[in-house]
Amino acid sequence: MNWLRRAISTNPRKDRDAAVYWFLVVFAVLFPLFAIVISGGSPSFWLSFMADGGVYMLLALGLNVVVGFAGLLDLGYAAFFAIGAYTYAFLASNHLEVTPLQTSAHVPFWIVLFVALFVAAAFGVMLGAPTLRLRGDYLAIVTLGFGEIVPRVFKNAAVWTSGVNGISALDTPQLPFWIQGPWSGDSFAFVTNLKIFDPLGYYVIMCLLLLLAIILVRNLQHSRMGRAWAAIREDEVAAAAMGVNTVQAKLLAFAIGASVSGFAGTFYGAKLSLVSPENFTFVVSITVLVMVVLGGMGNIPGVLSGSLLLYWVTFWLLPGLPETATNIANSFGLTSLTHTSGDFPGIGEYISRLKFLIFGLILVVTMLVRPQGLVPSRERQQELTKGTKDDTIIEDIQAEVG
Amino acid sequence: MDDDYILQLDHVVKRFGGLVAVNDVTFDVKRGEVFALIGPNGAGKTTLFNGVTGLLPPTSGSVVFDGREIAGTKPHQVAKLGIARTFQNIRLFEYMSAVENILVGEHCRMNAKLWDSLFKTPRERREEVEATERAMELLKFVGIDRWANSYARNLPYGGQRRLEIARALATKPRLLLLDEPAAGFTPQEKVELMGLVGKILESGVTVFLIEHDMKVVMGISKRIVVLDHGEMIANGTPEEVRSNPRVIEAYLGKQH
Numbered sequence: 001m002n003w004l005r006r007a008i009s010t011n012p013r014k015d016r017d018a019a020v021y022w023f024l025v026v027f028a029v030l031f032p033l034f035a036i037v038i039s040g041g042s043p044s045f046w047l048s049f050m051a052d053g054g055v056y057m058l059l060a061l062g063l064n065v066v067v068g069f070a071g072l073l074d075l076g077y078a079a080f081f082a083i084g085a086y087t088y089a090f091l092a093s094n095h096l097e098v099t100p101l102q103t104s105a106h107v108p109f110w111i112v113l114f115v116a117l118f119v120a121a122a123f124g125v126m127l128g129a130p131t132l133r134l135r136g137d138y139l140a141i142v143t144l145g146f147g148e149i150v151p152r153v154f155k156n157a158a159v160w161t162s163g164v165n166g167i168s169a170l171d172t173p174q175l176p177f178w179i180q181g182p183w184s185g186d187s188f189a190f191v192t193n194l195k196i197f198d199p200l201g202y203y204v205i206m207c208l209l210l211l212l213a214i215i216l217v218r219n220l221q222h223s224r225m226g227r228a229w230a231a232i233r234e235d236e237v238a239a240a241a242m243g244v245n246t247v248q249a250k251l252l253a254f255a256i257g258a259s260v261s262g263f264a265g266t267f268y269g270a271k272l273s274l275v276s277p278e279n280f281t282f283v284v285s286i287t288v289l290v291m292v293v294l295g296g297m298g299n300i301p302g303v304l305s306g307s308l309l310l311y312w313v314t315f316w317l318l319p320g321l322p323e324t325a326t327n328i329a330n331s332f333g334l335t336s337l338t339h340t341s342g343d344f345p346g347i348g349e350y351i352s353r354l355k356f357l358i359f360g361l362i363l364v365v366t367m368l369v370r371p372q373g374l375v376p377s378r379e380r381q382q383e384l385t386k387g388t389k390d391d392t393i394i395e396d397i398q399a400e401v402g
Numbered sequence: 403m404d405d406d407y408i409l410q411l412d413h414v415v416k417r418f419g420g421l422v423a424v425n426d427v428t429f430d431v432k433r434g435e436v437f438a439l440i441g442p443n444g445a446g447k448t449t450l451f452n453g454v455t456g457l458l459p460p461t462s463g464s465v466v467f468d469g470r471e472i473a474g475t476k477p478h479q480v481a482k483l484g485i486a487r488t489f490q491n492i493r494l495f496e497y498m499s500a501v502e503n504i505l506v507g508e509h510c511r512m513n514a515k516l517w518d519s520l521f522k523t524p525r526e527r528r529e530e531v532e533a534t535e536r537a538m539e540l541l542k543f544v545g546i547d548r549w550a551n552s553y554a555r556n557l558p559y560g561g562q563r564r565l566e567i568a569r570a571l572a573t574k575p576r577l578l579l580l581d582e583p584a585a586g587f588t589p590q591e592k593v594e595l596m597g598l599v600g601k602i603l604e605s606g607v608t609v610f611l612i613e614h615d616m617k618v619v620m621g622i623s624k625r626i627v628v629l630d631h632g633e634m635i636a637n638g639t640p641e642e643v644r645s646n647p648r649v650i651e652a653y654l655g656k657q658h
Binding site: 246 | 514
């Protein structure tokens, strides 16, 4: 239990990362109770809301492997998310009956999770292979293309995917066995194949998926391969000369990054019971990328807190803003503001039109205040203070001899 | 095939478009010696190193390392076969600590598979501990262990040069290529460097270096090859090279 003692005795001032992990764990455990309190006894909406937020956290975690660890800018990450979701749709619904195959499959959710992981990883390698010779901006453009192609294929290959309508009525995940009791409002019973309808179930599944993904990605970061990625990010030529197989390492980064989003896609499809090409647009890729950058590229606690915060801003704060503004105007007795008059559409509609401006402002201000991200990695913090400390002396010497 | 030679270059040519950077160079490096490559700026010395290590494969000719043809082999495979190098303009992983830099060097000698790393198997943990211990030993060996946890970019200049040598040694090479290891060193540091090269040689690694400083070159190398405009103009002991009229011409200009 050495690790436990170490974990408990962490000093939040010294070890910011550990503090963030602790906060997230406590938050995850207490959130259901909190949800009951603020919703007055029916926490379904909040639990469902946070489970969806977990999808973005998973996506950010996966993209961080590609962008943060290996330094490969990927603008088409939503493609792998789509592939994960469609994998579940094909393997766990009646849909395949209306395709040329004419037989449907109903593979359990738990198995599809891992199937989707490998399918997404395979597509990660497929995207990675043609981009290996590219760097920086050029790589970003190619990944952008891939991110546009995949949803379009799902949209246009209507024979297989029913196009824009998407695939609906996906199987509800089932627990193989479960003990019912007063805690779920039933009498004691041993049940098999319990269908999960309760948002709390999805919330718990998401927490477990996140926990698993965080542990695995973290292990990888502090391993032989994690160091190889960092080396490639720093200096690809030197890494190759030191015996790092850069081709293999980059492909692995793409594969690992994609596989995490395979997880996210399967969960997303199963929870929504619907997949449609509209859900995997460029906006998703960019949102996830912003989460990674804003949270602190390359640092897992940073990426997690960045995605949590940005999810809250984009899916709760901004959509609710018009209503909040109307309420505030009303409470101050400024009821005239809430009505249309002349060119003025009323405060609610007005704010709603400004939504993206406000979002942009939030991003710009955050990046100005904390350019290194909310919880940055040590490297990034150093990089941004480059030249402001005594280490400039070293560079001067180098300039002299070079 | 001669067992005495660790590296044999045979009619090596490197062209960049119309420019011939290395033209028909042939020489051998003996096992267990310090071999030097000198020449004026732009003579093609670093290009030759790049050719040997696979970064820029030679246009034609053969490079035989330890009895094995390696021309055109990928850089990471060359490193795994046992050739390590340093760079003329230091190329460390700046935002990684000194220890981590060396651990990257050990990458190709470690066996942890993806599965081991994902689940931190006991085997992987053991290997990580051993690798870190070896990294610390290497830092001590080159005399910069007090900066083990500093970022490579924050090390003093001499420390960075030494760290690059330690990182190269971490790949467990049999042949070490040093590209101007003494550049920018004070006379005192140069003496220390010569001591370090001696220690490396004792540990059984053949050293092949590019150097401008004649004191260093004459002091530590057994044999010297001189390149000028991509062509080999001399090959012999320091004494022979020093008195070679073509070498004097290349360095000081033609006498009128």
